[in-house]
Amino acid sequence: MTLNLQAGVPAAASPVEAAEALRGAAAGVSDPGDAALGAEARAVLKRVFGYDDFRGDQAAVIEQVSAGGDAVVLMPTGGGKSLCYQIPSLLREGTGVVVSPLIALMQDQVDALLAVGVRAAFLNSTQDSFERTRVENAYLAGELDLLYVAPERLASESTKRFLENGTIALFAIDEAHCVSQWGHDFRPDYLGLSELADRWPEVPRIALTATATDATHKEITERLKLGRAQHFVASFDRPNIQYRIENKGEVRRQLLSLIRSEHDGDAGIVYALSRKTVEQTAQFLAANGVNALPYHAGLDAGLRARTQSRFLREDGVVIVATIAFGMGIDKPDVRFVAHIDLPKSVEGYYQETGRAGRDGMPSTAWLAYGLQDVVQQRRMIEQSPGDLSHRRKLSSHLDAMLALCETVDCRRVNLLGYFGQQSVPCGNCDTCLQPPQSWDGTVAAQKLLSTVVRLQRERNQKFGAGHLIDILRANKTPRVDQYGHDELTVWGVGSDLSEQQWRGVVRQLLAKGLLAVNDDGFGTLVLSPTSADVLSGALTVSMRTESERASGAGGAGGGGGSRAARAKAAVADLPDDAIPLFEALRVWRGATAKVMGVPAYVIFHDATLREIASRRPASLADLEGLSGMGQKKLDTYGEEVLAVVAATP
Known part of the structure; x- marks a missing residue:
């Protein structure tokens, strides 16, 4: 078989033969960084994967790793990270070992490679001894291009000794942000991957993630001992995703309205914080004609696997899940990701919404959030078992998420800015399409904070938002009568605002840190260190105007025209x-x-x-x-x- 380096592959070669020929050619290139290596990589791209050229930094990453160098790759979901280690694995001698935390998805990842003629396999706990032996023998015989392993398996000394008996082309560490102890997906087994640098110093390593702030990027580099790596940071922008955040009312009906009016029959993911909410929401959607299934860690492992399989293999399945679902999902046609509870961090929100529209087609990232979300999250942080530093870290994550929710500017500018990337207003988020109004909420804030002061100092009492609003709006309730709160000087001073507007005031004060949640476990409200500046008039408070439309309007309605919307996207x-x-x-x-x-x-x-x-x-x-x-x-x-x-x- 003769190889034409200009063409890259022999005319009659199969994909596997072509990859073998190119691998041999790469081994004989005196300077792997020259044009020949690029031509070889493009030949594999075309012949094996069917694409004409690379996107963004893919070619540079592949050249770096194919030549034996390390790389840290930050690239958005759908940006083509997998090719950055798959093609070098085909070009280099040996087997590319891919560390993936997603046992349930390894089969689909391997199936996708087998479908294009790449010799791939995995080792994980789902296999019987016969299948494991078959894969191990194939690796030792040099018959695998890629081998997927879970981090906990790679942490085993027996697995490392086994790998030493074969030839390793490279190590690819996928979802590398899992090494970050402050991150939203921390996995302790990832910390042990630093040993790869010591045990196989000549084998190139590539760490990849779609979610990393500057701090997480630095942590990946340090913890995985990638100090000599070349770094590739692509834009995190996903212009095909429309980001929308709205006030939470009857959230299930709001969600149903979204699905019926815009995504009827589409594949989607709905995220909720609790297992109970997951199950209730899935039941509600199913009862209203949506092909919805629940997914959370409390379900039987077999059922979870079947649910995930249905989502990947069938059209139009909606998964309602906790964050236990989704990392590494390769399904390209997820048309919407909805959050019915406030995410704990911008990193988590970005990664979860990034599962929409991997095919580049128009998709929706929708979030409904309200006052109770803020109170609940603040309370959870105060009751966290970690030390003060840990709680402060959690608070900073939440503050950034709240800033994204409450911004009157472009959502995308705010989101990308969090990851240290500058951008301009996108024209494809709710604040760009319908710019929100703002108002001077200083007086309203002073009224609310004064009510907290009166209750705490005059009565030694603390209450939640609902009761404070009742006092401000002069709502006679059994609790008001019980405590005689209609005698307070602030009784009825807030009758000019509706209950919904007052809830917006409380939510935004909490978001800005001008009001605090008490650590008593009941969600009562107290002054924050900066409340005094508002009460004294030293600090003015600009607030986002609350929409007065019915939150669940149309939620159980007909959804006419939704099929047309779906057809338009497809x-x-x-x-x-x-x-x-x-x-x-x-x-x-x-x-x-x-x-x-x-x-x-x-x-x-x-x-x-x-x-x-x-x-x-x-x-x-x-x-x-x-x-x-x-x-x-x-x-x-x-x-x-x-x-x-x-x-x-």
């Missing part, structure tokens, strides 16, 4: 005469995926089907140049695709 940029073929291809893909036992996107992404529908190829040669049509997929599915094209008018 067939974007397609001419009308191509839509029937696109839909026929989706039906074929779904049936094929079911027979193969893999997610539909493992067969082809929607982008490839759209290109087929637009071009109507008539021969295998016509299919060969399409995006996402690698040699293995052309050989496997080409004739079937042509048959669908021929049968569709």
Whole structure:
């Protein structure tokens, strides 16, 4: 077999043969950083994965790692991180070892690689002894391009000794932010991965994540001993995602309204903080015709696996979950991610919303949050078992999340700014599309804080937001009568604002740190260190105007036009005469995926089907140049695709 470095692969090579030839060529290149290495990488990209060129920093990362250097890669979800270690694994001698915390997803990751002709396997606790032995023998024989392992397995001394008996091309540490002890996804087993640098000093390592502030970036570098690594930081912007945050009212009906009006029949993820809320919300959606399933750590492991499998393999499934669900989900056509409780950090929010729209198509990140969310989060922080430093860290995370919720400026500018990236107003978030109004809330804040003062100093009492608002609005209640609070000088001084407006005042004061939640466990409100500045008039308080619309309006209504909205997202940029073929291809893909036992996107992404529908190829040669049509997929599915094209008018 002769290799033409200009073309990259021999004319008759299979994807695996091509990768082997290129791997051998790379070993003989005197300067791996020259143009030949880039040509080889692009040849693999085209022949194996079916893409014409790299995006962003992919080519530079691949050149760095293929040449034996370390890399730290910060790239948004859907940015193509996996190619940054998959292609070097094909170019270098040996097997690329991928550290992934996601045992439940390893099968799908391996299936996707096998579908394009890459020799991949995994080792985890779901396998029986026969299957483990088969994979281990394949690794030792040099018959694997990529091997996925969980961090807890790699922490085992027996696993390390086993790996030493084979040839390792590289170590890829996916979801590297899990090493951060202050992060939202900390996993103790990740700390042990620092040993890779000492045990295999000649093997290149690449750490990848889609979520990292400057502090987390630094922590990844230090804890994984990547001091000599080259760093690649892409823009975290996901312009296809529309960020929207609204006041929480009847949140389940608000959610149902969103799904029916904009995402009927779409795949989506709904996040909630508690298992009880997850189950109740899933039941509510299912009772209203949504194909919704619950997912949380309290469910049987087998049920969780089946639920995740349905989400990946079926169209239009909505998962209602705690944050136990989602990391590493490769499903490209998740059209919406909704939060019905306030996330604890911007990092968590960004990573969770990033699971929408991995295919680049229009998607929605929707959050409903209200006063009770703020009170609950503040109370949880005060009752945290950690030390003062830990509580302060949690508070800073929450403060940043609240700032994102309460901003009157572009959400995307705020979000990217948190990660140290500058941007301009996006035109695709709620505050850009419908700029919120603000008002001088200083007097209202003084009235609220004065009520807290009167109760605490005159009566030695503390109450929650609801009772404070009753006093301000002169609402006669049994509790008011019990304590004689209608005799206070602040009784009725806030009748000019509605209950909803007052709840907004309390929420925004808490968000700004001008009011505090007591640590008594009951959510009562007390003054903060800066409350005095407001009461004295030294500090003015600008507030976001609260919407007076009914929070759950239309939530149980008909959802007319939602199918049209879904169709618009699915067939974007397609001419009308191509839509029937696109839909026929989706039906074929779904049936094929079911027979193969893999997610539909493992067969082809929607982008490839759209290109087929637009071009109507008539021969295998016509299919060969399409995006996402690698040699293995052309050989496997080409004739079937042509048959669908021929049968569709």
